[in-house]
Amino acid sequence: MKPSEYLSAVLQSQQLPEDSEEYRKLISRREDIEKIIKSSFKGAKLTVRYGGSIAKGTIISEDYDLDLIFYFEAEDTSAGESLEEIYKSFGKTLQGNYIVQEKRSSLRLKGKSGMESNIDFYIDVVPGRYTDVSKQDVFIYQSGGDKKRLKTNIEKHIEHVRKSGLIDVIKLIKLWRSRKALLIKTFVLELLVIKVLESVDKGLSIDQKLIKFWEILRDKNGEIPIEDPANPQGNDLSTVWDVTTKANLVMLAKVTLDTIKNGQWEDVFGATEKMSREERISSIQVATSLRGGRAQPWSC
Amino acid sequence: MQWHKKNPKLLKAIEESLRKNYPDFWLDISKQSVSVRGSFPATADNKIIGRFKVLIEFPENYPKSLPRVFETDGRIPHSRERHINEIDVPVYGAKKGSACLFVPEEMSKYCPEGSSFVDFLKGPVNDFFLWQIEYELSGNPSVKGRGHGVEGTIEFYKEKIGTDDLHEIIKFVNYIARDAKGHWPCYCGSGQKLKNCHYVKVMNFKKQVSRKLAKISHEALLAYSRKKQPTYFSGNL
Numbered sequence: 001m002k003p004s005e006y007l008s009a010v011l012q013s014q015q016l017p018e019d020s021e022e023y024r025k026l027i028s029r030r031e032d033i034e035k036i037i038k039s040s041f042k043g044a045k046l047t048v049r050y051g052g053s054i055a056k057g058t059i060i061s062e063d064y065d066l067d068l069i070f071y072f073e074a075e076d077t078s079a080g081e082s083l084e085e086i087y088k089s090f091g092k093t094l095q096g097n098y099i100v101q102e103k104r105s106s107l108r109l110k111g112k113s114g115m116e117s118n119i120d121f122y123i124d125v126v127p128g129r130y131t132d133v134s135k136q137d138v139f140i141y142q143s144g145g146d147k148k149r150l151k152t153n154i155e156k157h158i159e160h161v162r163k164s165g166l167i168d169v170i171k172l173i174k175l176w177r178s179r180k181a182l183l184i185k186t187f188v189l190e191l192l193v194i195k196v197l198e199s200v201d202k203g204l205s206i207d208q209k210l211i212k213f214w215e216i217l218r219d220k221n222g223e224i225p226i227e228d229p230a231n232p233q234g235n236d237l238s239t240v241w242d243v244t245t246k247a248n249l250v251m252l253a254k255v256t257l258d259t260i261k262n263g264q265w266e267d268v269f270g271a272t273e274k275m276s277r278e279e280r281i282s283s284i285q286v287a288t289s290l291r292g293g294r295a296q297p298w299s300c
Numbered sequence: 301m302q303w304h305k306k307n308p309k310l311l312k313a314i315e316e317s318l319r320k321n322y323p324d325f326w327l328d329i330s331k332q333s334v335s336v337r338g339s340f341p342a343t344a345d346n347k348i349i350g351r352f353k354v355l356i357e358f359p360e361n362y363p364k365s366l367p368r369v370f371e372t373d374g375r376i377p378h379s380r381e382r383h384i385n386e387i388d389v390p391v392y393g394a395k396k397g398s399a400c401l402f403v404p405e406e407m408s409k410y411c412p413e414g415s416s417f418v419d420f421l422k423g424p425v426n427d428f429f430l431w432q433i434e435y436e437l438s439g440n441p442s443v444k445g446r447g448h449g450v451e452g453t454i455e456f457y458k459e460k461i462g463t464d465d466l467h468e469i470i471k472f473v474n475y476i477a478r479d480a481k482g483h484w485p486c487y488c489g490s491g492q493k494l495k496n497c498h499y500v501k502v503m504n505f506k507k508q509v510s511r512k513l514a515k516i517s518h519e520a521l522l523a524y525s526r527k528k529q530p531t532y533f534s535g536n537l
Contacts, residue, residue, distance in 0.1 A: 115379070116377060117378055118374065119375065120375065179339040248328075270348065275349070277437055283345040283347050284349060284442065285442050286344070287345045288344075294431070295424040295443075298445070299380040299400040300449060
């Protein structure tokens with residue numbers, strides 16, 4: 001199998017169909033959150049937008065998220081005067097149903113109790129306010145850094161990724177990140193892929209593009225300037241594209257290039273065959289019986 | 301001094317064995333600690349059945365104590381039902397959110413002396429994640445999880461000693477925790493001296509379970525028999 005055929009099979013195996021249980025759960029959760037927010041801020045003129053990998057078309061079954069964005073009109077103060085007040089009041093509202101983890105600008109939702117305790121729903125709620133009546137750019141709260149507010153535009157982010165012509169490369173790099181459990185924000189990784197490959201021949205095959213990405217990253221030692229397309233001069237990404245992230249990414253790029261040089265692409269992304277639920281259960285049972293048992297998990 | 305500074309050869313060996321066996325894993329070495337990150341491929345029948353993003357922390361005194369395993373993607377709920385520690389339990393080196401792989405008394409079975417980090421991953425860590433996959437798929441894993449806390453310890457000793465009698469178990473564990481003498485009455489209640497009854501069993505068990513661990517379990521079993529919370533939960537032991 002040619003590398004490009006193999007990578008195409010990897011992408012195929014990473015699809016998350018809209019009729020899958022996981023996808024349906026995600027959408028149903030999204031509806032639940034919308035209902036909670038809308039009923040808490042009755043009368044507010046809220047615009048709801050969907051971001052994240054679903055909106056950008058970069059969803060893979062092993063690594064996905066959904067940004068649920070609530071924008072108030074420029075003059076609307078029903079959830080608070082300041083952006084911080086809006087952010088906090090959203091957190092308070094959602095705490096009734098979820099464990100709310102405060103992130104830099106968003107609120108990550110996790111299961112609150114019982115069998116869902118601490119389960120990550122992969123949903124980030126982002127409250128904000130339009131900058132003016134044109135309803136283009138928005139201000140969102142920023143908990144860390146010098147500035148307390150960030151000017152952004154979700155549509156520009158989505159468009160930047162969608163129009164890059166690099167959707168499949170981004171999906172595979174996200175899978176690579178997932179396999180390495182690498183801590184780098186999806187937004188930063190997407191910008192990085194697009195920036196690194198912007199001057200690379202568009203006619204290259206997908207495997208060649210991936211190799212180029214890792215090679216450029218390695219050769220430039222991670223020193224690749226990236227900027228937020230929604231506010232290129234205004235938003236400082238240095239806190240999320242920092243020295244440690246760069247060093248880890250470069251180190252893993254080198255390892256991956258060595259792996260490809262010495263072996264096969266399969267050593268990077270693994271097998272592409274998908275097993276059915278029954279096959280997985282059966283394989284576990286066969287292995288357990290051959291070994292005559294398994295360790296029984298405990299809890300203190 | 302950190303274990304990896306004292307024993308750089310061991311760190312190198314781990315690095316090499318990971319590259320060969322778990323190519324997605326990478327070592328995150330800081331001044332203070334060593335950990336492993338990556339996607340863990342839970343394997344059965346030579347097939348990858350599922351993957352979990354993990355962080356595995358080496359304790360300061362590795363390899364004397366076992367590494368701690370954390371699932372980092374928020375996929376497994378932090379509950380005793382799913383065998384994730386809900387609190388820190390310093391006496392066992394357990395941290396909130398870490399996986400509880402087996403009853404500590406089974407350490408010599410699953411991680412015998414001389415076994416490597418990769419053996420640990422292929423053994424109890426793999427078993428743990430297979431259990432989680434079965435739970436996700438059917439809600440009913442083919443291998444039963446141990447009871448929580450002291451109940452799991454009791455279950456273990458019940459199987460090993462072959463009795464349901466809690467007092468007999470407590471006596472047995474006490475003999476493991478102490479320097480039991482042959483002239484002592486046997487724990488089983490036969491009325492015979494230990495040396496004429498279950499002496500070999502006690503001595504063999506002493507080779508598998510450390511005196512320190514037996515003391516912890518003895519204290520916990522006593523507290524349980526008095527319907528009290530074992531003190532190890534507060535880390536006082």
